[in-house]
Amino acid sequence: MGKPKDRRGTPTARYTPTAQVLHWLIALLILVQFVLARMAAPLPLGAHKLALLAEHKSFGMTVLMLALIRLAWRLKNLPPSLPAKMHRVERFLARFTHVSFYILLIAMPLSGWLMSSAKNYSVSWFGAFTWPNLIGPNETSFNFFKTLHHFLSNVLFGIAALHILAALKHHFWNKDDVLARMLPDLRSESQFRSEDKSP
Ligand code: HEM
Numbered sequence: 001m002g003k004p005k006d007r008r009g010t011p012t013a014r015y016t017p018t019a020q021v022l023h024w025l026i027a028l029l030i031l032v033q034f035v036l037a038r039m040a041a042p043l044p045l046g047a048h049k050l051a052l053l054a055e056h057k058s059f060g061m062t063v064l065m066l067a068l069i070r071l072a073w074r075l076k077n078l079p080p081s082l083p084a085k086m087h088r089v090e091r092f093l094a095r096f097t098h099v100s101f102y103i104l105l106i107a108m109p110l111s112g113w114l115m116s117s118a119k120n121y122s123v124s125w126f127g128a129f130t131w132p133n134l135i136g137p138n139e140t141s142f143n144f145f146k147t148l149h150h151f152l153s154n155v156l157f158g159i160a161a162l163h164i165l166a167a168l169k170h171h172f173w174n175k176d177d178v179l180a181r182m183l184p185d186l187r188s189e190s191q192f193r194s195e196d197k198s199p
């Protein structure tokens with residue numbers, strides 16, 4: 001497989017706008033998910049808690065749909081290559097983190113959906129429609145998927161912390177373009193043109 005190419009046929013130096021939009025939208029939704037879950041956790045079972053969890057489930061199912069789109073898109077589009085001077089341990093860690101994210105972005109919502117199904121709690125999408133139950137009511141399955149959902153949320157938290165620290169290290173310590181290429185290119189076309197002419 002060759003390097004990814006942009007519209008001018010040159011290897012891409014940064015993530016494409018599609019990859020960036022999906023990356024930051026999903027990152028924001030993950031943050032929302034943790035905030036909603038944190039707000040709901042201490043509340044007694046009642047209307048307020050159920051309303052927060054309904055939002056949590058709707059946003060969670062949105063993450064599932066976006067993650068599937070992102071994964072399909074990613075399998076067809078190569079990311080820009082990592083800086084050449086990166087150590088192989090760092091390369092391994094980057095790959096491990098990214099693969100873990102893709103797995104977790106699907107496993108997290110799926111375990112939540114299975115948890116709700118096992119208790120016969122409906123999973124609506126912002127009131128627009130209701131997702132079907134994946135399994136029948138079963139207390140053992142409910143407890144299993146609840147424990148799994150909590151466990152995976154801790155793993156996701158740890159991986160995200162590693163990922164964010166790595167992005168900041170690249171930017172402030174290594175001073176390379178790893179963070180910049182996941183951000184929109186704010187340079188003007190004329191700057192591009194003058195760069196193109198440089199030797
Ligand atoms: C990326 C998606 C998701 C993330 C990051 C996420 C994260 C979390 C977290 C951090 C908690 C609190 C765990 C704790 O108390 O330690 C939680 C609880 C919960 N989540 Fe999710 N979740 C996601 C998707 C879903 C989905 C799709 C559903 C259901 C369709 C769901 C249903 C629940 C429920 C019902 C609880 C409360 C469980 C309890 O009673 O303690 N989650 N989630």
Ligand code: HEM
Pocket residue numbers: 023026027028030031074079082094098101102160163164167168178179180182
């Ligand atoms: C929990 C939220 C986040 C998730 C789930 C997430 C997920 C991902 C994934 C899956 C990739 C790999 C893209 C690919 O090549 O397919 C990636 C790349 C990247 N992410 Fe995140 N991310 C999150 C938050 C952040 C934050 C807050 C930052 C910045 C501080 C960040 C900075 C980056 C950078 C710079 C890359 C490119 C790495 C490279 O070029 O290899 N991410 N992210």
